[in-house]
Structures are given as C-alpha cells and as structure tokens.
Amino acid sequence: MMGCTGLSTALYHPYGFQPNHLIKNLIQSGAGYEEIPLNLMPAYAGDRIFLLFSDNLESRLATEALINSSLWKSLPAVKKGNFYLVDARKWNYSDAYTREKLLGALPRLIGY
Numbered sequence: 001m002m003g004c005t006g007l008s009t010a011l012y013h014p015y016g017f018q019p020n021h022l023i024k025n026l027i028q029s030g031a032g033y034e035e036i037p038l039n040l041m042p043a044y045a046g047d048r049i050f051l052l053f054s055d056n057l058e059s060r061l062a063t064e065a066l067i068n069s070s071l072w073k074s075l076p077a078v079k080k081g082n083f084y085l086v087d088a089r090k091w092n093y094s095d096a097y098t099r100e101k102l103l104g105a106l107p108r109l110i111g112y
Contacts, residue, residue, distance in 0.1 A: 046077065047077055
C-alpha cells in the first residue's frame with residue numbers, strides 16, 4: 001500500500017480522493033509504502049483502486065496472479081469497475097512535472 005510517496009501524493013488531497021483510515025495512518029506515519037499480507041487488502045482497499053505495475057517480470061507475474069484471484073475479484077471497487085492499472089514507470093513519481101501530466105491524464109483514466 002502506498003503512503004506518502006509516488007502516485008498517492010497526487011491522488012490524496014482535500015479536494016481529491018480521500019484515503020481510508022488505514023491509508024491515512026500510513027501517510028501520517030511518514031511511510032512511503034507498506035507491504036501487507038493479501039488477506040488484509042480488503043481492509044485497505046478504497047472505493048477506487050490504482051494498481052501500479054512495472055516491467056519487472058516477477059512483479060508482472062505477481063500482478064497477474066493478484067488480478068486473477070478470487071480475493072481481488074471480491075473487492076467492491078473491482079466489482080464496480082473502479083480499478084485502474086497504472087504504469088509505475090510513468091506515473092509513480094511525486095515531482096511537479098508528473099503531477100502536471102497527471103492532471104490531464106487522471107480524468108481520462110477514470111472515465112471523466
């Protein structure tokens with residue numbers, strides 16, 4: 001789960017997406033991210049899920065296994081189609097240039 005680094009720094013904002021209490025605690029702790037067991041994913045998942053993927057083979061295989069799992073398919077956001085696969089190489093940064101690009105790309109990504 002992403003905390004106060006990368007893509008999440010652009011998503012969570014008083015006028016944007018709001019993290020649930022577990023993610024909020026992670027952000028407030030100053031942690032960049034936290035690896036959690038899969039069985040805790042439902043507690044962390046919000047009403048929209050942004051799943052980062054990379055070109056690393058091991059990571060891609062893990063991502064494929066996750067999105068094909070019954071746990072993933074049971075998440076309310078997934079059932080509603082509110083999940084987005086996001087290229088980490090392109091969007092998992094918190095610099096001003098990436099944020100500016102994200103302002104235009106995010107509405108298209110989520111279908112607005």
